[in-house]
Each structure stands twice: as C-alpha cells, then as structure tokens.
Amino acid sequence: xENVEQHPSTLSVQEGDSAxxxxxxxDSASNYFPWYKQELGKRPQLIIDIRSNVGxxxxxxxxxxxxxxxxHFSLHIxxxxxxxxxxxxxxxxxxxxxxxxxxxQGTRLTINP
Amino acid sequence: GAVxxxxxxxxxxxxxxxxxxxxxxxxxxxTTMFWYRQFPKQSLMLMATSNExxxxxxxxxxxxxxFLINHASLTLSTLTVTxxxxxxSSFYICSASGLAYEQYFGPGTRxxxx
Numbered sequence: 001x002e003n004v005e006q007h008p009s010t011l012s013v014q015e016g017d018s019a020x021x022x023x024x025x026x027d028s029a030s031n032y033f034p035w036y037k038q039e040l041g042k043r044p045q046l047i048i049d050i051r052s053n054v055g056x057x058x059x060x061x062x063x064x065x066x067x068x069x070x071x072h073f074s075l076h077i078x079x080x081x082x083x084x085x086x087x088x089x090x091x092x093x094x095x096x097x098x099x100x101x102x103x104x105q106g107t108r109l110t111i112n113p
Numbered sequence: 114g115a116v117x118x119x120x121x122x123x124x125x126x127x128x129x130x131x132x133x134x135x136x137x138x139x140x141x142x143x144t145t146m147f148w149y150r151q152f153p154k155q156s157l158m159l160m161a162t163s164n165e166x167x168x169x170x171x172x173x174x175x176x177x178x179x180f181l182i183n184h185a186s187l188t189l190s191t192l193t194v195t196x197x198x199x200x201x202s203s204f205y206i207c208s209a210s211g212l213a214y215e216q217y218f219g220p221g222t223r224x225x226x227x
Contacts, residue, residue, distance in 0.1 A: 049215070
C-alpha cells in the first residue's frame with residue numbers, strides 16, 4: 001500500500017521568510033496530492049492540491065510542486081505570517097472516484113514575529 | 114465550499130458504554146465517507162471507508178465489531194464505538210467526498226472514556 005513520509009516534523013521560521021515542507025510517496029499509482037492545514041483542536045482544511053498531470057500549482061502565497069519521477073512533492077509558503085502557524089499534512093491518493101488518502105506525519109510550523 | 118458537520122463535538126462516557134458519532138454532509142451528496150482517528154500530536158489514521166448503502170471497508174488492525182459504521186443515506190454516516198475503553202479516547206474525524214475526489218472534513222469529535 002501507499003506510504004507517505006513528511007519532513008521536517010517541526011519548522012520554525014521568521015515572519016516574512018519562506019517555509020518549505022517536503023513529502024515522498026511510494027505508490028506510483030497515486031495521482032492526487034492535497035495539503036491540509038490543521039489548527040489545534042480543529043478540522044483539517046484543504047489549502048492546495050495538485051494532480052499528477054501538473055508539475056506546479058500556485059495560489060497567492062502558497063505553491064505546491066510535484067516530481068512524479070522522484071515521487072516527491074513539496075509545499076512552499078512565501079512571505080509567512082503569524083496566522084500561518086499550524087500543523088500541515090500532506091497526503092496522497094487517487095482521482096478515480098472517492099479514494100482514500102494516506103497522510104504524512106505532519107509538520108508543526110511556527111512563525112516567529 | 115462543501116460543508117460537513119459532526120455531532121457531538123465532544124463526549125465523555127464511562128468505560129463499557131457505547132457512543133455514537135454522526136457525520137453529515139450539509140450541502141452535497143456524499144457517495145463516500147471516511148472515518149479517521151487522530152491521537153494528540155499525531156497524524157490522521159484512516160479507520161474505514163463507507164459507501165452509501167454498502168458495508169464499510171475497514172483498515173487493517175481496526176476492529177469492525179468495535180467500531181460500527183453505518184452509511185444509510187447520501188448525507189449521513191454514523192460511527193458507534195461499542196464497549197468503549199480509555200484507550201479509545203481520541204479525536205475522531207469524518208470526511209465526505211462527492212462525485213469528485215476532494216475530501217472535506219468534519220470538525221471532529223473528541224471522545225474521552227473514563
């Protein structure tokens with residue numbers, strides 16, 4: 001089955017700097033890679049996703065890149081702000097109907113003012 | 114966007130009792146719902162996948178007789194934790210998916226078994 005590894009487990013950056021979180025996956029059949037942001041005690045919220053037919057996707061300060069050959073994808077947050085502090089999860093799954101997602105271990109991002 | 118609700122948001126029960134958690138898709142029809150468990154400072158672990166009108170598919174290591182899942186309609190799935198024990202205390206989150214592949218999460222239910 002699919003296995004997703006996420007690094008780093010914790011990340012601390014100065015406000016205004018960029019943050020990068022990386023994930024690798026094992027199943028070459030996976031073709032859908034969402035990123036979720038979870039604040040303490042709340043639900044995970046989808047912040048950006050990418051499908052395997054695309055190498056990069058950007059939404060304002062957030063971007064995701066995908067390298068299918070190497071089976072890794074990354075989340076990039078630029079111009080970080082204190083409200084970006086949260087736990088971020090990557091996941092891998094399929095797009096044929098509703099398929100299960102396998103989540104990474106999570107990254108606790110702290111933005112220092 | 115798609116809205117998923119969960120009830121209750123938190124529950125405290127005594128060891129040996131059963132607890133039912135509801136997950137509802139409020140503005141779309143969820144052909145598939147997923148149930149996750151999340152322990153403090155850990156990731157989301159999928160427990161089972163349920164499709165409307167059929168039996169749930171459980172992940173390896175999840176006891177189907179202990180975690181009963183019912184997906185009776187396109188907007189409602191329930192998870193019943195039977196004979197709950199302190200080790201079942203956790204944050205239970207559902208997600209729902211319609212015709213597309215995106216999953217939308219409920220707000221979660223914090224279960225504490227005393």
